[in-house]
Amino acid sequence: MTGARVGSALTDEQQAVHDLVEEFAAAEVRPTAAEADETETFPEDVWDGLAELGLTGLTVPEEYGGFGADETTYAVANEALAHGSLAVATALSVHCLATSCIAEFGSEAQREAWLPEMAETGRPVGMFCLSEPHAGSNPAEMSTTATYDPETDEYVLNGEKQWITNGKRGGVAIVFAKVDDEARDGDDASDPDDAITQFLVPADTDGFEVGKKEEKLGLRASDTTGISFDDCRVPAENRLTEPGKGLSAAFRTLTEGRIGIAAQAVGVAQAALDEAKSYAEEREQFDRPIAEIQTIRHKLAEMSTDVSAARLLVREACRQAEAGEDYRVAASKAKYRASEAAMSVTNEAIQIHGGYGYTTEFDVERLYRDAKITEIYEGTTEVQKTIVARGVFGE
Incomplete structure (x- = not known):
């Protein structure tokens, strides 16, 4: 690269x-x-x-x-x-x-x-606590609550979050919860979606409990855990948004983050392409490097084109964001296409390596396993397609 x-x-x-x-x-x-x-x-x-x-x-x-x-x-x-x-x-x-x-x-x-x-x-290392065991793609269904205690001017958090990166090594978490408070500054307490807000919670707070580290297909060096809150008390001053504004804040943050994930997918795909090209130049079959075989050359041509196209979508999303435009659809296009490119390019990289690509001796095996997560976290491919489709219809 x-x-x-x-x-x-x-x-x-x-x-x-x-x-x-x-x-x-x-x-x-x-x-x-x-x-x-x-x-x-x-x-x-x-x-x-x-x-x-x-x-x-x-x-x-x-x-x-x-x-x-x-x-x-x-x-x-x-x-x-x-x-x-x-x-x-x-x-x-x-x-x-x-x-x-x-x-x-x-x-x-x-x-x-x-x-x-x-x-x-x-x-302290930061964490972002939005997803829950039963609320992944639809965070509005979250069940974690924050109940205001007027006597201490604190919020009491109870609930569980899932798929938290930096879970064991993290020192401070951004936690999204539904405020259980009948007097939510005049908000309609009958609508639970209007109660979602975010809190800044240090990991050493009593009642902040880190769960087991997940055993994953890829991304194994990154610790991913669940986090639960058992009467976890945080000062009211640690509230980051007003009740009812937390969900829109989360979506805005995720939109920004999707550009980063798309860029990461491009990086993984580029790494796989580089490995495949290098291997094809060194590996000989039929008395010549396999890089001289047209089938292999065509694979590399397709892989290179996919990487370049994904990178350009990332750049367009960045351009729109920096211009102050509504870049939600552009960010979803970038993440959708870049994550698919990461999967297809790493798959072809293994194919070019043949049997060796299926072993841990070569990096393409790890790259293939890692690439899959880019189609899932910070909004699945299906979620991205839904956002893009709304853009197509001007919804």
């Missing part, structure tokens, strides 16, 4: 960020990816390296010590990092979701208290 392949449309600063992350990923991330996957252990030294580069503050405004990256910069950084390890890129993107929520919805006191340290050191 080279800077030239990323495209000339990048500004000098965006290209510099891409090159910086690409160099770090090649030197520090990719060499540890296979072992981290095998041992299912997150490489904390890599995380510290990301913090030293300022990447844990990628979406934190400059006034709080962050990078203040625009959408394109965020996307190219995610692509380059995922080219080294999707598990690491995913951990960073979720951390960035948390810092983005604090930056956009938090009070000045909350921003000053949390963002500088999260940007500079990458700790």
Whole structure:
């Protein structure tokens, strides 16, 4: 993966960020990816390296010590990092979701208290707690509640969240819950959807309980857990949005995050393409490198085209976001197409490797397993198609 392949449309600063992350990923991330996957252990030294580069503050405004990256910069950084390890890129993107929520919805006191340290050191590591065991694609069905206690000016959280990235290593969570409060600032208490809001909850709060680490098909180095709340008390000042505004805030955050996931899918696909090309040039059959066989060349041509097309969709979503346009459909198009490209390209990369591609000796096996999650998290492919279809009909 080279800077030239990323495209000339990048500004000098965006290209510099891409090159910086690409160099770090090649030197520090990719060499540890296979072992981290095998041992299912997150490489904390890599995380510290990301913090030293300022990447844990990628979406934190400059006034709080962050990078203040625009959408394109965020996307190219995610692509380059995922080219080294999707598990690491995913951990960073979720951390960035948390810092983005604090930056956009938090009070000045909350921003000053949390963002500088999260940007500079990458700790506490951020978590984003929206999905639940029975409320995945439709978060409006969530059952986690937050009951206001006027005597202590606290909210008492009860419920369970699922599929939480950084679950065991995280230090602060953005938690979405339905406020169980008959006097919700004049809101209609009969409509539970109008009660959803978000809270900033430190992981060391009493009643904040981290569940077992999930055993997954891919993304094994990234710790994914459930989190439950058992009379978990948080100060009222830790509420980030008014009741009834939490769900729209979540959707807005997820739309931004989908661009990052799409970029990560492009990074995985590019890594698989690079591995397949390199292998085809070295592997000989019938007295010549298989790269000279037309069937293989056509596979690589299709793979390269898919990667380029997905990357362009990501860039268009970034352009619309930076222009202040409604980019929800563009973000869904990018995630839908890029995740499908990641699956098809990694599949073909294994096919080009033949039997060797089915073994853990070659990275394409891990890339194939990792690629699947890009079709699922932060909105499944089916959800993305639904959003795109609404755009087609102007709904």
